[in-house]
Each structure stands twice: as C-alpha cells, then as structure tokens.
Amino acid sequence: VKIAELGEFGLVELISKTINDSHVEKTESPQKLIIGIGDDCAAWHGDNSIQIATVDALVQDVHFTLDITSWADLGWKALAINLSDIAAMGGLPQFALVSLALPSDTEVNDVLLFYRNMIELANQHGVSIIGGDTDSASRISITVTLLGSMGSQNSLLTRSSAKPGDDIAVTGYLGNAAAGFKMLSGKLELDNDASTLLKQAFTRPVPRITEGRLLVKSGIKTVIDISDGLVSDLRHICKASGVGARLETGKIPVSSALKAGFGSEALNFALSGGEDYELLFTGRHDLIENIKQQTDCPITVIGEITVDNPGEITLVDGKDRIIKPDTAGWQHFISK
C-alpha cells in the first residue's frame, strides 16, 4: 500500500499507533509525559534541571540515498545523530519530535520499518517520541528534534572551554563510517567481519550517551561529537575556545578493519571522513587517565590544545614532522 492510497490522516493514525504500542517504561526519565502524539502539542511535567535541545535533518540525495541506506537504517540514524548531540553535552535524552516529508508513492510498510527502527533505538535510551508532522514532498526529508535534561548535573559540556595544555582525546575508532560509505557506494568486498563493522559504522552509528554522562561526571568541560570530521570538529572547538591544537596522527585510533581494507587511505578517513559520532574532548591529563579506568569504551589521547592562533590545527607524524591533510571536513553546500 502506498501513502497516496492511505491518505494523510490514515498514515498519521498508523504511525501514532506504532509509536504508542511500543512505549516502554521510562524508569530513568525524570519528567512525566502528560500528552503524547495526537493533540496540538505534546505536554509533560517540567523540573528544575537544566534542559537541552537539538535538531538535525537528513535530506535524500544530500545526506543519504536509498540504495545505500535502507528505510530501517534511516529510522535508526535520524535519531542517532541527534542522540549524539545530546551525548556531546553530557545530557540524558528524553523526548523526540519527528517531522517527515515523503513522496506520495512511498510504501506504507517502509514508513513503519523506519519508525520501528527509530523506536528500537529510542527505547534503548529511554526516549519517547511525543510529536511529529507528516508531509508530502518530492524527496524524503527527516527532521528530528531531541529534548533532554542534564539530570542532577549542573555543568554542560560545551565547545568553548578548551585551555592550552589540555589533552585532546576521542572515544572509539575514527574513519569507519566514511570507509563504510565508500564500501557501500563502490560495492567493495572485504572479509565478512570487516565489512559488517564498517557498514554498521555508517548505517547504525551508536551514540555515546553513556560516555557523555561519564565525561560530565568526571569533570570534563569541553566536548563535541564528530560529525563533520576530526579536524573540522576540532577546529570548531578551537575557534569557540580561542585556542590552537596539535594532533599526533600516529595516535589517532584506527580500527584494524579500516587499516586492512583501506591501507594508506585510512588516516584520511579518520581525519576528515566525518559521521563517526564519537566524542572528541579536551581536559587535564589526570582527569582523562581517570576516565579510562571507568569505562570499557576505548579512550585515546591524540594531541594537545596549544596557544596557537584560534582554530589553527597542526598535524604531526610519529617523528614530529608537520604534515598536511588532504581535506578539512565536509561542507554540505560545497561540492566535494
């Protein structure tokens, strides 16, 4: 059945039912929902904690194509990229509003697949989908607004608090998502395990909510999530903080799957591939050493904040020689 046959009201009813049937107990969510989907607004009981909000969109043929990213993956990813922004503030996600523009020949089953996978990720993080909007359009466009809270934490993880002498560290491994995208678009064959890891890094990024909470509790102040690419996002921190940075390329964590599949290209993916959705943060050396003891997530120190010109980033290799990256992050409006 296509959307055009079901009509807007029918589609909205079906989506509402899918969402309402799947609500799980939100034991951790401090704020109680009063009205979910189905009225002019959603409503819930507020509290005195610091509130946070972010919005991020995925546009067909700009951020994704359906031959590479399935409807199921889209549902996951549209929420994941917003969860990653909440993680980068050290917050707890709570409520999502989903605006969906769809061609009228879209299969209703694909829309349900989209929501079921979004709900799967939402449930993992105690997030309720409380509102939305469904429209017709020539291309798919998905806009998710995610609301959250700092809970008992009074401090926020911003981009503007990096200080010269801070270590620069990242969670996880970098470059896998970009390599996964290249694999999927070029139909490259790697061995099975490596393929799965790289593909999933692109299609099913895992937001670092738990790690963001650990960072804020451990006294870290400066965090961004890596969406544009390591160098580009580090530059956001440096500009906002009025500092420079020195990155040691030999220390940048690259997975064995990425190295095996892409050899000398691996470093470029890690530096500027983007869409890793890992956390990039700065802080005192002892704080970061302490954090490493408290998590199974790989935490790697990859450089240092410097007194260089704001936004100036120097890359050095293992022998302290300055090197130049090929690109400096993805700009949506500039063709690659």
Add this chain to the structure above:
Amino acid sequence: VKIAELGEFGLVELISKTINDSHVEKTESPQKLIIGIGDDCAAWHGDNSIQIATVDALVQDVHFTLDITSWADLGWKALAINLSDIAAMGGLPQFALVSLALPSDTEVNDVLLFYRNMIELANQHGVSIIGGDTDSASRISITVTLLGSMGSQNSLLTRSSAKPGDDIAVTGYLGNAAAGFKMLSGKLELDNDASTLLKQAFTRPVPRITEGRLLVKSGIKTVIDISDGLVSDLRHICKASGVGARLETGKIPVSSALKAGFGSEALNFALSGGEDYELLFTGRHDLIENIKQQTDCPITVIGEITVDNPGEITLVDGKDRIIKPDTAGWQHFISK
C-alpha cells in the same frame, strides 16, 4: 551572493549573527537561556511548570510556492503556524529550533529576509530562536519546533474533552486565508482594503496566543486551531472526545471582504478552506459569554456538541435544514 558561494559554515555564521543581534529582553519568559545557537545543543534552566512542544513543516510546492509566498512571509508563517499550536494548548511560547533545507542557488539575502521576519514575530511573543540546522536540498523545506510552557496554569486545552451540550465557538473570521490564496493564485482584483485583508490572512496569519491564554484561564478545556478547515478540525475534536456536533452555517463568522469578493463561495471557504489559524473551542454557554466580555477579539458561537456518533458533524442552515458541504478539509496526500 548565493549560498553555494558562501558555504555552509559561512551561512550558519551569518544566520547565528542575525539571530543573536536581534534578541530582545524576554521579560515574560520564566526560563533562562544558558546556551543559544553555536554548540551541540541549546540549554536553559528548567522549571516545574507543564512543558509543551510542537513541530510543523512547510515544504515548497506542497505548502507554498515562492511566486505567492515571499521569503519574508515564509519566515513569518513558518513560526506562526507553530505559535498557533501553542495557542491551541493555552500555552506561552518560549524557544524555537529552525531546520532549513535550501537549494544551493538561494540568495543569501533571501535567507536573511526569512530570518528577520521570523524574528519579528518571535520577538512579539517573547520567543528566542535557540537552535537550528541548515542543509542543502533541491526544494525549500522549513521545519520549526516550538517549545513552550503553561506558566502558572495547571490545565491544558486538549481536543478530547468536549461534552454534549457544550457550545462550539471560534475566534475571528473564517475562510479569509483560503480566499487570500485564491486571490493570489488567480491574480483576482478586489478593492484595496479587501485585497490586503485576505492576502494577509494567508501570508501573515496572526497566532491567537493571547486568546489561548484567556481560554485556559476562563475554564475552557477543549480547543484546536483551525489549520485543515473548520469541519475537518471540528471532526478531530469530535473523534477525540467521542461526540458529534451540529454546526449552524448561518452563524459562522465571515468577513465582509470575503462576502463581497466571493459571494456564495464564502461559506465553503469558511467551512473547509483551512489555514485560518483561529481557535475553535467548546465549553459551557456561560463560560463563553463571560469570555466575550474580556476580549476585543470576535468570539462567535456557531453550534453545539451532540450525542451523535463520534465524529459525525451535521450542518444546518438558518431554517434548521440539513445541508452538505462540498469538501471536508484538506488532506495533503490526496490531490484536490
């Protein structure tokens, strides 16, 4: 200058500056902003009041075309339709997040015109634009998420609380927006004052925030804003409340401009034109009479909630004869 020449980061910087330069003192806003545009999330101090949220999108060639709706009007309208949802809950709007997808050949000046007009309306209602997302797309798409609070009010204006015997009432005049759209698309000529009124009803709807607050303070429980059209939106109330309704077509408030310009078509515009963004509400007769004394806004009783089948709406003329409307509201996915 076109967006493609400026680049994504340049555009985001310019938009951020436009928004930050225009913030006015939010004397009425109970919640204080900590971080606005420029970090992974916006952040503010929460409070114990009931919180509300809504999201609504405008898609080019579905909801608007640039030959009829200017960039300036678009900025106004994209926020106004969301303010109207907050009004329909009886709430106070506070924070907006704006996601904008634009063709890369869009003029930067048009984007700024869009934001300046959105900011003008935002400032009228004490709303701060605190976040957003800017992407490339083949068609313009604007998604606004609006957050608000019930302030000192503990009750919400829902769709599901209408009771048999309630009067049905509306604010303002109906059908003007649809007539304005018809005028603009058909290049019809009316006398100047009538033209201006009808055009503005379509391009610059005025959200009924003040009236929504009055309704909630006056003990009204059941409200919706008229976006799909009177009959269609009344049906939403009736289905959600499990009641029927009887509308007296002779009582539906129609402006003299609409009557003069469109004669016998006027009633159809008022019944099913949509995009009026007036408030449709139900309540005890004495409550509504009391409300009329407290506002300059026209409040008109147009019918009564009945024990008929849920969602069944009967239209009667001045002589109590049952009549049939031509259409029953606009469904985006079904061609007109």
